[in-house]
Amino acid sequence: MAGVLASTAAAVGILDKAVSITQKLANNSDELDKATLKLELANLMVELANAKIEAVTMQTLLLDAEQKIEDLEGSLKDKSTFTFKQGLYWKDGDETAFCPKCYEVNQIKTHMVLFPAGQTYSACWYCKNCSFST
Numbered sequence: 001m002a003g004v005l006a007s008t009a010a011a012v013g014i015l016d017k018a019v020s021i022t023q024k025l026a027n028n029s030d031e032l033d034k035a036t037l038k039l040e041l042a043n044l045m046v047e048l049a050n051a052k053i054e055a056v057t058m059q060t061l062l063l064d065a066e067q068k069i070e071d072l073e074g075s076l077k078d079k080s081t082f083t084f085k086q087g088l089y090w091k092d093g094d095e096t097a098f099c100p101k102c103y104e105v106n107q108i109k110t111h112m113v114l115f116p117a118g119q120t121y122s123a124c125w126y127c128k129n130c131s132f133s134t
């Protein structure tokens with residue numbers, strides 16, 4: 001956002017210069033000779049072109065910022081429905097556990113596989129990605 005503020009300040013400064021040139025032209029329109037008028041109009045065009053460049057820069061920076069906000073909102077929303085219970089991660093409405101090792105170490109969400117209990121062993125969850133099991 002610092003880039004947007006700097007770019008906005010630059011654009012305001014440039015527009016101020018353009019307004020000053022326009023006021024000068026308006027106030028002295030009767031006395032200006034053709035060469036001076038052309039010079040001032042050229043200065044005005046330069047300032048307006050600079051303002052346009054700053055506006056395009058601001059647009060790009062704002063689009064980047066908007067994208068970052070969208071990504072952060074998405075991860076925040078995801079985080080609120082992603083909970084740690086009984087040593088595993090769970091997502092609301094999803095019956096399959098996520099691997100805690102993959103999530104906490106590598107920030108990736110990996111579904112685990114449930115091996116149902118047999119006669120001699122209890123049920124366990126297994127991660128195909130990192131081989132973590134419970």
Ligand SMILES: [Zn+2]
Pocket residue numbers: 099100101102103110127128129130131132
């Ligand atoms: Zn894993």
